[in-house]
Amino acid sequence: MKQDAFPPRAQARPQTHQTHGISRQDDYGWLRADNWQEVMRDPSVLDPDIRAYLEAENAYQDAIMEPTRELQERLFAEMRGRIKEDDSSVPAPDGKFAYGMKFETGGQQPIFFRTPRDGGEETILLHGDKEADGKAYFRIGGASQSPDHKLLAWAYDDKGSEYYSLQIRDVASGKDLDYSIADTGGGGVFSTDGRFVFYVRLDDNHRPSKLFRHEIGTDPAGDVLVHEEEDAGFFMGVGKTQSGDTILIDIHDHETSEVWMIPADQPELPPVLIAPRDTGVEYSVEDHGDTLYILTNLGDAEDFKIVTAPKATPGREFWSDLVQHKPGCLILSHCVYKTFMTRLEREDGLPRIVIRRLADNIEHSVEFDEEAYSLGLGGGYEFDTTVIRFSYSSMTTPSQTFDYDVQTRERLLRKEQEVPSGHDASDYVTRRLMAPAADGETVPVSILYHKDTKLDGSAPLLLYGYGSYGITIPASFNTNSLSLVDRGFVYAIAHIRGGKDKGFRWYKDGRRETKKNTFTDFIAAADHLVAEKFTVHDRIVAQGGSAGGMLMGAVSNMAPDKFGGIIAEVPFVDVLETMLDDTLPLTPPEWPEWGNPITDKTAYEYIASYSPYDNVGAKDYPAILAVAGLTDPRVTYWEPAKWVAKLRAVKSGDSLLMLKTNMEAGHGGASGRFDRLKEVALVQAFALMVTGKA
Numbered sequence: 265m266k267q268d269a270f271p272p273r274a275q276a277r278p279q280t281h282q283t284h285g286i287s288r289q290d291d292y293g294w295l296r297a298d299n300w301q302e303v304m305r306d307p308s309v310l311d312p313d314i315r316a317y318l319e320a321e322n323a324y325q326d327a328i329m330e331p332t333r334e335l336q337e338r339l340f341a342e343m344r345g346r347i348k349e350d351d352s353s354v355p356a357p358d359g360k361f362a363y364g365m366k367f368e369t370g371g372q373q374p375i376f377f378r379t380p381r382d383g384g385e386e387t388i389l390l391h392g393d394k395e396a397d398g399k400a401y402f403r404i405g406g407a408s409q410s411p412d413h414k415l416l417a418w419a420y421d422d423k424g425s426e427y428y429s430l431q432i433r434d435v436a437s438g439k440d441l442d443y444s445i446a447d448t449g450g451g452g453v454f455s456t457d458g459r460f461v462f463y464v465r466l467d468d469n470h471r472p473s474k475l476f477r478h479e480i481g482t483d484p485a486g487d488v489l490v491h492e493e494e495d496a497g498f499f500m501g502v503g504k505t506q507s508g509d510t511i512l513i514d515i516h517d518h519e520t521s522e523v524w525m526i527p528a529d530q531p532e533l534p535p536v537l538i539a540p541r542d543t544g545v546e547y548s549v550e551d552h553g554d555t556l557y558i559l560t561n562l563g564d565a566e567d568f569k570i571v572t573a574p575k576a577t578p579g580r581e582f583w584s585d586l587v588q589h590k591p592g593c594l595i596l597s598h599c600v601y602k603t604f605m606t607r608l609e610r611e612d613g614l615p616r617i618v619i620r621r622l623a624d625n626i627e628h629s630v631e632f633d634e635e636a637y638s639l640g641l642g643g644g645y646e647f648d649t650t651v652i653r654f655s656y657s658s659m660t661t662p663s664q665t666f667d668y669d670v671q672t673r674e675r676l677l678r679k680e681q682e683v684p685s686g687h688d689a690s691d692y693v694t695r696r697l698m699a700p701a702a703d704g705e706t707v708p709v710s711i712l713y714h715k716d717t718k719l720d721g722s723a724p725l726l727l728y729g730y731g732s733y734g735i736t737i738p739a740s741f742n743t744n745s746l747s748l749v750d751r752g753f754v755y756a757i758a759h760i761r762g763g764k765d766k767g768f769r770w771y772k773d774g775r776r777e778t779k780k781n782t783f784t785d786f787i788a789a790a791d792h793l794v795a796e797k798f799t800v801h802d803r804i805v806a807q808g809g810s811a812g813g814m815l816m817g818a819v820s821n822m823a824p825d826k827f828g829g830i831i832a833e834v835p836f837v838d839v840l841e842t843m844l845d846d847t848l849p850l851t852p853p854e855w856p857e858w859g860n861p862i863t864d865k866t867a868y869e870y871i872a873s874y875s876p877y878d879n880v881g882a883k884d885y886p887a888i889l890a891v892a893g894l895t896d897p898r899v900t901y902w903e904p905a906k907w908v909a910k911l912r913a914v915k916s917g918d919s920l921l922m923l924k925t926n927m928e929a930g931h932g933g934a935s936g937r938f939d940r941l942k943e944v945a946l947v948q949a950f951a952l953m954v955t956g957k958a
Contacts, residue, residue: 270324271921272317272321274317274905274909274912276291276292276913277293279291283844283861288872288878290906291909291910292905295317295902295906296900296906297310297311297902299311303894304425304427304895306423307928317905317909318894318923318927319927321908321922322924322927325889325922329922329950331958332949332953335949335958336942339944339945339949340942343743343744344938345684346684346685346687346744347684347743348681349368349370350366351366351682352367353366354653354678356642356644356653357644357645358413359381359413359646361380361381361409361413362379362380363409364379365377368393372393372935373393373395374392374404375388375391375392376389376390376416378409378413387435389433389438390404390407390418395420396936399422400928401424402935403932403935404418405418405419405426405448406451408451413435414435414436414458415432415433415434415435415454415458415480416433416435417451418433421450424893424895424926424932424935425470425897426897426898427446427466427470429444429446429448430446430452430463432461441480443484444484445463445465445478445487448464448465448466449464452478453511455529455531456508456528457529459479459531460479460480460531460532461477462477462478462511463475469496469847469849470849471496472501473494473496473500474491474493474500475500476489477490477531490513491535493515498522498853499853500513500514501515502514504528506550506599506600508528510526510549511527511528511531512524512525513525513526513535516546517853517856518733518856518857519543519546520541520545521545521547522538522539522541523537523538524536525575536578538558538578539578545560545561546560546561547559547560548598550598551600552602554575555575557572557600557605558571558572558573559597562580563589565589567589567591567593567767567768568595568768569585569595570607571583587607591767592611593610593611594611594767595607595608596608596609596610596764597641600622602649603621603622603650604620604621604622604650606618606619606620606641606652606670607620610736610764610767612766613708613759613765613766614636615639616631617630617639617641617652621670628673630668630675632656634658634661635696636694637661637739638657638658638738638739638740638741639654639656640656641653642654650670651668651669651670652668652670653665653678657681657740658740658741659692659694659739659742659755660693660712662680662682662687663680663681663740664677665678665680681741690715691714692712692713692715693711693713693715695710695711696708696709696710697796699785699788699792700792701785701788702784705761707760707761709756709758709789709793710757711757712745712749712756713755713798714749714750714752717749719754719798721794721799723798723799724753724803724805724952724956724957725753725754725793725803725804726748726756726805726806726951727757727758727789727790727793727804728756728757728812729757729760729786729807730762730810730815731763731774731782731785731812732763732775732815733857734764734768735763736765737759737763744941744948747948748952752957753951753955754793754799756793758785758786758789760781760782760786776867777859777866779858779874780874782815782818783815783818783874786806786815786819787822787823787826790804790827801825801826802827802828803828803955804829805831805951806827806829807951808833808835809832809835810833810834810898810899812833812835813832813837813899813904814835814837814839814876816876817832817877820886821874821879821883824884825884828954828955829888829951830885830886830888830889831889831891831947833947834891834898834899835890835904837876837903837907838875838906839874839875839876840861840871841875842854842900843860843861844861844862846862849897858871859871877907880907880914882915882916883916883917884917884919885911885919885921886919887950887954888908888911888919890908890922890924891925891926891943892905892926893926893932904923904925905923908922920954922950
């Protein structure tokens with residue numbers, strides 16, 4: 265580590281705020297740009313004082329990490345060496361064509377292509393590398409073909425702000441029409457005749473609140489407003505059922521949903537409401553002829569059930585149970601085809617696919633035997649088929665893509681992830697532990713380590729966690745983790761409350777007034793790993809991003825002695841202030857997750873009791889690396905910037921503290937597949953450095 269680098273200190277400019285009669289002082293609120301909406305679209309307008317501080321932190325981080333430069337390059341080379349550079353997906357059939365995505369050797373961006381259904385000459389539809397040429401940031405937000413295969417709707421973001429420009433491409437000529445639709449949520453949905461495309465537009469506060477219908481070839485200024493969501497607490501999205509018969513307008517927050525439908529072959533009809541929103545009731549919709557198949561948690565179906573309803577009378581009073589609720593067995597998704605229905609469900613922490621024949625409701629399941637694994641189910645493009653496609657992997661098994669015939673029950677391996685530099689699964693061990701929590705619950709922990717790693721407490725360990733929004737972190741194959749594991753690390757994932765790893769209850773017990781269970785579960789996982797001789801506390805490096813970054817901030821405040829290092833990527837650490845600012849992109853839709861401190865004093869006090877920024881104290885913290893994105897609309901750059909500034913001013917001891925802000929990217933970091941690996945290499949070099957393995 266370079267010793268002569270001097271950490272920057274942000275100037276304290278105290279601001280006092282009062283809510284519910286409670287005063288709080290914020291010394292670093294000035295780091296929030298008043299013109300943040302403009303900065304999202306044009307980073308060059310950032311206030312010079314703010315830019316100077318962020319760049320000073322970047323320079324300090326560069327100086328501290330300079331001795332690891334060669335290590336970072338080796339890590340990058342290793343991770344890149346595990347990627348098949350000219351990789352390609354298995355093309356998915358759609359009518360007379362099959363559509364796929366691939367990469368070229370050296371290419372950073374995906375290339376979308378199609379072939380005749382049964383093979384033949386390939387047609388490039390969209391070449392991501394050519395579109396990205398000359399841009400510091402570029403991400404494709406989606407690409408979908410029209411039903412007649414003549415057009416391609418695709419979207420891109422070249423700022424990292426997730427404002428996507430929607431393009432319509434004529435497939436025959438390979439050229440886009442001479443206009444672009446700005447500020448969309450990414451992608452579009454075609455009507456059956458391909459004459460119209462539906463898309464969602466974001467407002468100045470980055471909220472997806474309006475659905476428009478665009479007639480191909482006309483001026484977007486004349487696009488028709490189809491539906492508007494006036495409640496700032498709800499998101500809006502647009503999609504289509506597997507049958508292709510129905511366009512769906514999905515409106516939701518984190519616990520409530522409402523769906524409207526439009527016949528895809530009559531796109532100019534007004535949308536029809538399926539069931540009005542009812543707080544706490546979620547539902548998603550598929551169709552088959554005149555019948556709707558609805559996945560919902562209505563009533564006591566905490567882990568969800570599937571009901572049917574006539575399309576002509578879709579209201580809840582006409583819902584009839586088809587797949588009964590089974591406590592502890594969480595139905596994650598469903599899809600309806602011409603002769604069968606699929607559902608993906610999770611029980612005892614492990615997923616399975618269930619096939620249900622529509623003619624007689626006979627079911628069978630697709631399962632696997634490993635102790636911990638990941639399963640993904642794709643819908644494909646076709647409705648009249650007997651073949652589904654799913655992916656399988658575990659922490660030791662590279663991803664496999666299967667086609668499965670639901671009639672013959674035959675599995676056909678269509679693709680196996682190649683690791684060009686080599687991978688022998690027998691060199692690694694994966695396990696599933698159950699860590700005891702203080703309240704009697706047990707927390708699943710997935711573990712990967714090299715067979716030669718000694719489990720005597722001497723190994724360094726990277727412990728990853730998220731624990732919010734009901735998101736489950738799968739125990740899937742991750743080539744990047746092998747660079748640490750091959751250097752003697754144990755790699756562990758804590759499946760903490762706030763996710764749905766053990767059913768919906770697991771999520772409910774880690775949000776709002778029970779949010780602290782997320783943090784104590786993570787600490788319990790760390791304690792158990794130490795008790796089981798996998799590591800010792802000062803050799804644990806904790807890692808989390810976004811809401812998982814909030815987890816990192818919380819546990820570093822609550823139990824700084826339990827960790828040797830903290831990696832907080834785009835961390836949501838200024839929870840109280842953000843939830844009090846209803847002008848920010850995600851604040852109103854987030855209140856069901858965290859509580860609304862504006863109207864609810866109890867929610868204010870509870871959030872204030874754990875919000876990482878508000879609870880920074882004069883204590884010895886572990887080494888911390890925080891990573892931010894300047895144009896991030898989800899976790900704004902000033903949250904990690906304020907957090908690091910306050911830590912520098914308040915914490916005791918001389919532990920390492922660094923902030924790295926990507927000045928040309930947003931929430932997901934660098935957009936190219938190899939550029940992103942450079943960021944991963946930096947994070948891993950930090951983990952190796954603070955555990956003495958660099």
